[in-house]
Amino acid sequence: MTQKLPIGVFDSGIGGLTVLSELISQLPGESFIYLGDTARLPYGTKSPETVTRYALGAAQFLMSRGIKLLVVACNTASATALPALRQALAIPVLGVVEPAAQAAARLARQVVGIIGTESTVASGVYQKLLSALRPELKLLARACPLFVPLAEEGWFNHPITHQVAEVYLHPLREAGVDTVVLGCTHYPLLARPIAQALGPEVALINAGREVARQAGELLLREGLLAGQRQGEVTLLVTDAAPRVRRLAAAIIPAVADRLELVDLTETHKARRSHVGSASLAG
Amino acid sequence: MTQKLPIGVFDSGIGGLTVLSELISQLPGESFIYLGDTARLPYGTKSPETVTRYALGAAQFLMSRGIKLLVVACNTASATALPALRQALAIPVLGVVEPAAQAAARLARQVVGIIGTESTVASGVYQKLLSALRPELKLLARACPLFVPLAEEGWFNHPITHQVAEVYLHPLREAGVDTVVLGCTHYPLLARPIAQALGPEVALINAGREVARQAGELLLREGLLAGQRQGEVTLLVTDAAPRVRRLAAAIIPAVADRLELVDLTETHKARRSHVGSASLAG
Numbered sequence: 001m002t003q004k005l006p007i008g009v010f011d012s013g014i015g016g017l018t019v020l021s022e023l024i025s026q027l028p029g030e031s032f033i034y035l036g037d038t039a040r041l042p043y044g045t046k047s048p049e050t051v052t053r054y055a056l057g058a059a060q061f062l063m064s065r066g067i068k069l070l071v072v073a074c075n076t077a078s079a080t081a082l083p084a085l086r087q088a089l090a091i092p093v094l095g096v097v098e099p100a101a102q103a104a105a106r107l108a109r110q111v112v113g114i115i116g117t118e119s120t121v122a123s124g125v126y127q128k129l130l131s132a133l134r135p136e137l138k139l140l141a142r143a144c145p146l147f148v149p150l151a152e153e154g155w156f157n158h159p160i161t162h163q164v165a166e167v168y169l170h171p172l173r174e175a176g177v178d179t180v181v182l183g184c185t186h187y188p189l190l191a192r193p194i195a196q197a198l199g200p201e202v203a204l205i206n207a208g209r210e211v212a213r214q215a216g217e218l219l220l221r222e223g224l225l226a227g228q229r230q231g232e233v234t235l236l237v238t239d240a241a242p243r244v245r246r247l248a249a250a251i252i253p254a255v256a257d258r259l260e261l262v263d264l265t266e267t268h269k270a271r272r273s274h275v276g277s278a279s280l281a282g
Numbered sequence: 283m284t285q286k287l288p289i290g291v292f293d294s295g296i297g298g299l300t301v302l303s304e305l306i307s308q309l310p311g312e313s314f315i316y317l318g319d320t321a322r323l324p325y326g327t328k329s330p331e332t333v334t335r336y337a338l339g340a341a342q343f344l345m346s347r348g349i350k351l352l353v354v355a356c357n358t359a360s361a362t363a364l365p366a367l368r369q370a371l372a373i374p375v376l377g378v379v380e381p382a383a384q385a386a387a388r389l390a391r392q393v394v395g396i397i398g399t400e401s402t403v404a405s406g407v408y409q410k411l412l413s414a415l416r417p418e419l420k421l422l423a424r425a426c427p428l429f430v431p432l433a434e435e436g437w438f439n440h441p442i443t444h445q446v447a448e449v450y451l452h453p454l455r456e457a458g459v460d461t462v463v464l465g466c467t468h469y470p471l472l473a474r475p476i477a478q479a480l481g482p483e484v485a486l487i488n489a490g491r492e493v494a495r496q497a498g499e500l501l502l503r504e505g506l507l508a509g510q511r512q513g514e515v516t517l518l519v520t521d522a523a524p525r526v527r528r529l530a531a532a533i534i535p536a537v538a539d540r541l542e543l544v545d546l547t548e549t550h551k552a553r554r555s556h557v558g559s560a561s562l563a564g
Contacts, residue, residue, distance in 0.1 A: 039328075045321070045521065118525060145525075149431040160445050167442070239327065243400060243427075 003226050006031035006234070007215065008067035010058045012043040014237075014244055015148070015185035016073030017251040019096060019208035023071065024233065024252075026212040027219075031231035035062055037264060039238035043076040044119035055081035059089055061264055067091065068224050071211060073185055075116060079125040092218055099210035100181050101129035107203050108134065108179040113172040114141040115194075116183030117148065126183055140175050144168045144184075151186040152243060154250055161190060165197035173198055181205045189251065236262045285508050288313035288516070289497065290349035292340045294325040296519070296526055297430070297467035298355030299533040301378060301490035305353065306515065306534075308494040309501075313513035317344055319546060321520035325358040326401035337363035338370055343546055345371065350506050353493055354378065355467055357398060361407040374500055381492035382463050383411035389485050390416065390461040395454040396423040397476075398465030399430065408465055422457050426450045426469075433468040434525060436532055443472060447479035455480055463487045471533065518544045 007027075009020050013036050020034050035058055037043075043051050055077045059070055070085065070093045072078045078095030085093045104112050104126075114126045121143040130139055146164050155161045172180065180202055182188055188206050195204060219225045233255045237244055240261045248256040289309075291302050295318050302316050317340055319325075325333050337359045341352055352367065352375045354360045360377030367375045386394050386408075396408045403425040412421055428446050437443045454462065462484055464470060470488050477486060501507045515537045519526055522543045530538040 041327075045323075045523070118523070122524070145435055146428070146431050149428050153427055160442060160449070163442050163445075241327070241400070242404075 002068050003224055004031075004228075005066050005068040005226075006033045006231070008032075008059075008062035008065075008070045009034045009073050010055070010062060010070065010077070011036050011073040011185065012054075012076065013038050013041040013074075014247045014251070015151070015189075017235075017248060018185050018188045018206075019071065019073035019211060020233075021252055022206070022208035022212040023215060024231075026209075027216055027231075029228045029231055030219075030226050031228070031233070033062060033065055033067060033234040034236065035262070035264075036235075036237040036244070038241070038244050039264070042117075043074060044117050046076075048080045051076055052081040052084045055085060056088055057264060059085055059093075061262070063089065063091075069094070069215060069219065071215060072096065073208070073211070075120045075125075075184055075207075076123075079120070079123055092222070094211050094214055094218070096185065096207040096211050097125055097183075098129065099214050100183065100205050100207035101126055101133065103205045103210045104179050104181050105130055105133035105137075107205070108137055111138045111140065111175060111177045111179075113169075113175075113177035113180040113198075113202075114139065114183050115144050115147075115168070115172075115180060115187065116141075118143040118145055120183050126181055138175075140172055140177060142168060142172060144187075147190055148184065148186045151189045152247055154246065156189050156250070157192050162193045162196060165190065165193040169194065169197040173202075177202060179203045179205065182207065233258070235259045238262060238264045284350050285506055286313075286510075287348050287350040287508075288315045288513070290314075290341070290344035290347075290352045291316045291355050292337070292344060292352065292359070293318050293355040293467060294336075294358065295320050295323040296529045296533070297433070299517075299530060300467050300470045300488075301353065301355035301493060302515075303534055304488070304490035304494040305497060306513075308491075309498055309513075311510045311513055312501075312508050313510070313515070315344060315347055315349060315516040316518065317544070317546075318517075318519040318526070320523070320526050321546070324399075325356060326399050328358075330362045333358055334363040334366045337367060339546060341367055341371055341375075343544070345373075349373065351376070351497060351501065353497060355490070355493070357402045357407075357466055357489075358405075361402070361405055374504070376493050376496055376500070378467065378489040378493050379407055379465075380411065381496050382465070382487050382489035383408055383415065385487045385492045386461050386463050387412055387415035387419075389487070390419055393420045393422065393457060393459045393461075395451075395457075395459035395462040395480075395484075396421065396465050397426050397429075397450070397454075397462060397469065398423075400425040400427055402465050408463055420457075422454055422459060424450060424454060426466075429472055430466065430468045433471040434529055436528065438471050438532070439474050444475045444478060447472065447475040451476065451479040455484075459484060461485045461487065464489065515540070517541045520544060520546045
């Protein structure tokens with residue numbers, strides 16, 4: 001029964017757990033299998049070809065476990081690998097970039113801020129989508145390179161994080177942004193310092209919340225809702241360093257102790273030789 | 283003439299330019315060729331096998347350009363790949379870990395602090411070397427994960443960097459450290475905040491300075507000093523993202539505009555198929 005299959009969630013690391021967390025809270029009757037490719041992060045500095053190859057390998061791995069929907073909870077992979085994933089997989093695939101851009105286009109009045117890692121901001125992916133949806137909006141993008149390390153240090157509400165947010169976001173506030181896209185899955189962890197630096201009148205777009213809403217609509221439309229009382233959550237990572245475990249525990253305390261280590265390279269190789277999935281080798 | 287050949291310097295990224303900078307200032311008559319593997323950093327999160335393979339590839343690339351000495355300006359590669367490099371190369375190889383540990387053993391009175399990335403601290407490499415050299419010393423290690431991103435942001439002397447240094451180094455100061463090993467090539471860039479947080483009486487060990495001294499001694503001993511009026515510096519990186527150029531300019535302004543991009547993977551593959559250097563394939 002396809003309905004009973006879990007939803008696959010894939011990220012380059014642990015930040016995507018903020019997306020999983022939104023999915024669990026909006027779709028409590030679903031089961032989830034999360035795969036964080038912690039051994040090969042970050043993806044943001046890698047070439048599009050490499051990111052696509054890694055994403056296809058991760059998707060193939062999740063398919064072999066059986067999933068009914070794939071959520072790509074990684075900005076870089078969402079911006080780069082979605083066409084290849086949609087072509088290679090027989091199930092629906094959702095990324096985090098489109099839902100966030102659509103929500104921003106729906107909510108924005110005049111000026112939209114986009115914050116993310118240096119590579120996401122430089123890729124211009126949010127800027128392109130927003131310009132296509134609402135060409136009259138004024139857009140302002142700002143890379144915030146210290147936000148990920150601050151989140152990974154667990155300093156979600158630390159005075160230093162507040163000061164860093166102040167430094168990064170002051171120009172956006174000055175420019176009168178009314179809506180800001182959190183263009184990195186780690187950023188919802190810093191929602192308090194970010195909101196405080198921007199002021200209470202600014203709407204923050206959480207990509208995880210938006211993709212969870214779209215996932216719910218899609219499953220309903222396709223008759224794929226599991227409708228269980230409570231689903232199960234499986235967490236898989238390709239490297240379980242202490243900081244990975246620590247951060248997982250900070251984001252999803254209830255399930256973080258169930259972190260399992262998998263070797264994606266080996267499994268992917270094994271599967272490739274099994275099923276000869278040349279189209280999946282990128 | 284071997285004497286006229288440059289000294290090769292290899293790092294996973296740009297932090298090793300602090301080592302190059304010490305080498306240039308102590309050995310102004312030498313030429314240098316620096317290779318930063320910016321496309322594949324960080325090394326600290328990768329397995330020892332992968333780090334060794336990458337280091338051998340980089341060394342092979344530098345050998346093909348002609349060098350008389352290899353300085354490994356990367357803590358992870360120095361801790362992991364030195365035996366393999368020394369076995370594979372016909373020229374002398376110096377790492378940053380041993381010279382720094384030796385200097386700490388020479389200078390320390392009672393309590394030595396070791397600061398570095400999470401992986402360097404967890405590897406215990408400085409702790410092992412220091413315990414072997416002076417078993418009576420009390421050792422205290424502390425990972426400082428935000429130092430590298432702060433340095434890469436260019437916040438060398440920013441008030442926020444001072445506060446982060448205060449948070450990280452307060453326990454070391456409380457424990458009465460008299461000597462602290464800067465166990466990461468980025469850390470000399472934050473020397474002022476680090477020194478201020480530790481207090482003026484604490485000796486800071488700069489691995490670049492120590493390896494430059496050992497390099498000078500070695501060249502003199504082996505009759506390999508170039509003895510030119512002024513040497514030349516070549517900077518090669520495997521990825522020249524804007525932040526790489528920016529950081530290089532902040533560390534070595536005089537030569538940073540000469541940054542050249544090389545494709546290590548292709549060159550290494552090409553060389554391997556040429557010379558069939560199976561022992562270098564790791």
